[in-house]
Every structure is written in structure tokens, then in C-alpha cells.
Amino acid sequence: MNTRFNRRGALARLGGILAGVLALPIARTARAAVQRVFVSSGAARGYDPSKHKWLMCIDVNKCIGCGLCVEACKKENGVPEGPYFRTWIERYIIPKPKPGSGQTRGETLVDCPNGGMHGFPEPPLPRDQIEHSFFVPKLCNLCEHSPCVQVCPVGATFDAPDGAVLIDPNYCIGCGFCIQACPYGCRFLSPVTKTAEKCTLCYHRITRGLKPACAEICPTQARIFGDLLNPVPDDPIQKFYEQNRVQVLKPHLGTAPRVLYAGLDKEVR
Amino acid sequence: MRRFQMPPQILRLVLLTLAIVGSYMVARAFLTPATFGQYGWYRGAALEELAARTPVYAGKKACDECHSDILHKLAGDAHKTLSCEACHGVSRTHAENPDVLPVKLTGSHCIRCHEANPSRPAWFKQIVVKDHYSGKCTECHIPHQPTQSP
Numbered sequence: 356m357n358t359r360f361n362r363r364g365a366l367a368r369l370g371g372i373l374a375g376v377l378a379l380p381i382a383r384t385a386r387a388a389v390q391r392v393f394v395s396s397g398a399a400r401g402y403d404p405s406k407h408k409w410l411m412c413i414d415v416n417k418c419i420g421c422g423l424c425v426e427a428c429k430k431e432n433g434v435p436e437g438p439y440f441r442t443w444i445e446r447y448i449i450p451k452p453k454p455g456s457g458q459t460r461g462e463t464l465v466d467c468p469n470g471g472m473h474g475f476p477e478p479p480l481p482r483d484q485i486e487h488s489f490f491v492p493k494l495c496n497l498c499e500h501s502p503c504v505q506v507c508p509v510g511a512t513f514d515a516p517d518g519a520v521l522i523d524p525n526y527c528i529g530c531g532f533c534i535q536a537c538p539y540g541c542r543f544l545s546p547v548t549k550t551a552e553k554c555t556l557c558y559h560r561i562t563r564g565l566k567p568a569c570a571e572i573c574p575t576q577a578r579i580f581g582d583l584l585n586p587v588p589d590d591p592i593q594k595f596y597e598q599n600r601v602q603v604l605k606p607h608l609g610t611a612p613r614v615l616y617a618g619l620d621k622e623v624r
Numbered sequence: 625m626r627r628f629q630m631p632p633q634i635l636r637l638v639l640l641t642l643a644i645v646g647s648y649m650v651a652r653a654f655l656t657p658a659t660f661g662q663y664g665w666y667r668g669a670a671l672e673e674l675a676a677r678t679p680v681y682a683g684k685k686a687c688d689e690c691h692s693d694i695l696h697k698l699a700g701d702a703h704k705t706l707s708c709e710a711c712h713g714v715s716r717t718h719a720e721n722p723d724v725l726p727v728k729l730t731g732s733h734c735i736r737c738h739e740a741n742p743s744r745p746a747w748f749k750q751i752v753v754k755d756h757y758s759g760k761c762t763e764c765h766i767p768h769q770p771t772q773s774p
Binding site: 565 | 642671
């Protein structure tokens with residue numbers, strides 16, 4: 356038997372190894388393709404993320420600052436106790452200008468005691484010194500170009516095809532980059548799971564045809580939730596567009612949020 | 625003329641490179657979750673895992689199954705925009721088993737929204753509680769039909 360190491364034999368062995376290595380990803384791709392068929396047909400729950408585009412409209416003129424949405428969000432999503440919020444309410448107080456100051460308005464005060472969950476106390480100013488005061492509910496702005504997604508080093512946070520910006524809790528390493536990247540402060544590091552958490556638009560509710568908890572519970576319908584791809588008869592989203600001129604938060608950042616506000620003030624960031 | 629011969633150090637480098645790339649591809653094939661890349665650069669199964677949570681709030685539709693009479697009354701008056709669970713609290717257990725009653729309501733539920741606060745919009749009905757009345761809200765107002773008196 357010729358056991359000498361020759362070029363032909365070496366090349367053949369090398370070719371064998373290469374073919375084996377290449378076969379693995381091919382097998383995997385085939386497996387994924389099979390799974391994809393299963394997933395799309397296995398959508399027995401009837402939810403296909405590519406057939407929806409969710410958005411939230413918020414009418415600041417309707418928010419009464421009761422904090423029911425914040426409480427509902429905490430209960431629905433098991434948000435940890437303490438200063439951790441997936442949605443919260445800010446109170447803006449714009450005082451009258453000091454006489455002779457030459458300004459149109461005084462310096463804006465913003466407060467948010469416990470996320471507004473238990474309502475708001477009397478403002479720190481006497482009523483006659485307040486020019487404007489209003490509540491602004493905040494949540495994930497559902498950016499089209501999400502800064503938080505761009506910075507995630509492990510692909511744990513992503514823009515779902517239906518417009519929700521979600522976090523894969525099994526993949527998140529808790530590095531906190533996304534928390535710094537979010538210009539709206541909508542993320543926090545959970546002290547329980549040690550991973551980043553944020554508003555999921557109540558993904559477990561919207562995939563079952565329910566409204567997110569905050570929109571469900573809001574007593575004045577200051578929050579309107581809807582689907583751009585599946586307009587319903589007498590669509591509240593359409594009505595919102597017709598009745599209001601809308602605005603987004605921090606438009607100069609180019610994040611293209613899909614949370615639209617009506618009745619904002621320039622002081623709101 | 626001399627025949628070209630692959631210098632042995634180059635051959636070793638090529639083999640080493642192939643070994644590194646090959647082991648990377650094998651490791652990648654085994655370590656990447658199956659649904660990674662299904663919709664984009666993330667694990668597609670995460671969507672279903674997030675959707676798998678059980679909702680806590682039952683929703684107005686669930687209330688409508690048994691209490692459509694009350695919902696009808698509600699829809700005809702000023703509290704029409706209210707969700708049942710906004711006042712009655714999380715009622716999923718009640719929706720599944722009607723014997724478990726939702727939380728008992730008190731006047732603090734009314735005050736939570738209707739206590740006067742200058743930050744509240746002017747169109748919204750507000751009262752200064754201590755100047756308004758010291759008794760129970762329900763003595764004069766029907767919660768489901770707030771513009772009517774009992």
C-alpha cells in the first residue's frame with residue numbers, strides 16, 4: 356500500500372473537508388427554510404407581523420394626568436417597582452414671564468413624581484403665575500430609524516416588521532448601549548432580569564387583537580392605538596389625523612417616530 | 625526550466641487559514657439559533673416568545689360578553705370613553721370565573737381623575753373636593769351615567 360503523502364491525496368482530503376464545512380450552512384439554510392414554512396403556516400394564532408404597522412397617537416389636550424396608564428403598564432408587563440417605567444407622564448408648567456423681563460414666558464418646570472403613577476400634587480407655583488400647564492404621556496416612540504437598534508452589539512433589539520421595537524430577553528447582555536442611545540429615555544436596565552427593557556406596545560396583547568394596556572385603560576382616550584395597514588371602519592386614527600395637526604418628538608434627530616402627538620408645546624422634548 | 629513548487633510555508637498558511645475559517649463556519653452553524661435572520665438581524669422566535677405572555681387586563685370586549693346592558697348605559701353618557709377596568713381594576717380572573725368579584729370601588733376612584741388641578745385641561749370636569757361635598761360621590765352621581773342622579 357502506498358502511504359506516501361502526495362499532492363493528489365492531500366488535495367482530495369482538503370476538498371473533502373471543505374465540502375463538509377460548506378455542507379453545514381447549506382443544511383442549516385435548508386432547515387431554516389423548512390422552519391419558515393412551518394412558522395408561516397403555523398401562524399394558527401393568525402398573527403403575521405408583516406401584515407401590520409402599528410402606531411400610537413397621543414392627544415395632549417385630552418390627558419388628565421390620572422396615571423392610570425402608568426399603573427396599567429406596570430401591572431400588565433410586570434415592570435419592577437421603583438423608578439422603572441415603560442410609559443410615564445410628564446407635567447409641564449410654563450410660568451408667566453416676570454414683568455419687565457422682555458421674555459414671552461418664564462422658565463419651564465417639568466416634573467414626573469413616580470412616573471405620574473399616583474397622579475400629580477398641586478403645582479409648586481400659585482395658579483395665577485402659571486401661563487400653561489399640561490401633561491405629556493411618554494412611551495417608546497416606535498422610531499422608523501431607531502438609534503437603539505443601531506447600537507445593539509448582539510442583535511438583541513430590533514425593529515419588528517410590524518413597527519414595534521422589541522428586545523429579545525434571551526439575547527440581551529445588559530450592556531446598556533441602547534439605554535444611552537435612546538433619545539427619548541424610553542429604556543431602562545431591569546434590576547430583576549439585568550437586561551434592557553422597554554415598551555413592547557404590549558406585544559402579547561396586540562398580537563391577540565387587544566389594545567395595549569395604556570390605550571385600553573386611558574379614561575379620556577388621549578392615547579389612540581391603530582394599525583396603518585388595516586384601517587377599521589370609522590378609524591380613530593384617521594379621525595385623529597383629520598381633527599389634529601400632528602407632531603413628533605425631536606424631529607431634528609431623523610428618527611421618524613410613529614408616536615404622533617397633537618397639542619404639543621415647543622418646550623416638550 | 626524549473627518546475628513551480630508551492631513553497632511549504634505558503635501551503636501551511638493556506639491550510640491554517642482554511643482551518644480557522646472552517647472552524648468559524650462550523651461554530652457559527654451550530655451556535656446561531658435557527659430563526660436568526662428570519663425577519664432581520666435578530667432571532668425571529670423572539671417575536672413569538674414576547675407574544676406568548678398572558679394578557680393581564682381582560683379588555684372591554686370581555687366585559688361586553690355578560691355586561692352589555694351596563695356598557696350600553698355607559699356608552700350613552702359622559703363616561704363613554706372609560707374602559708371598565710379603568711375603575712374596576714384588573715378583572716381577568718373575574719372574566720374567567722364570574723364568582724371572583726372585581727375590587728370594591730370607593731370615592732378615591734372618582735377623585736383620581738376629577739380632583740381639580742391646574743394642569744388638567746379646562747374642558748375636563750373638575751371639583752375641589754373639600755369645597756364640593758363631604759359625603760359619598762354616589763349619593764348624587766351614578767358612576768355609569770354620571771350626568772344623572774340616583
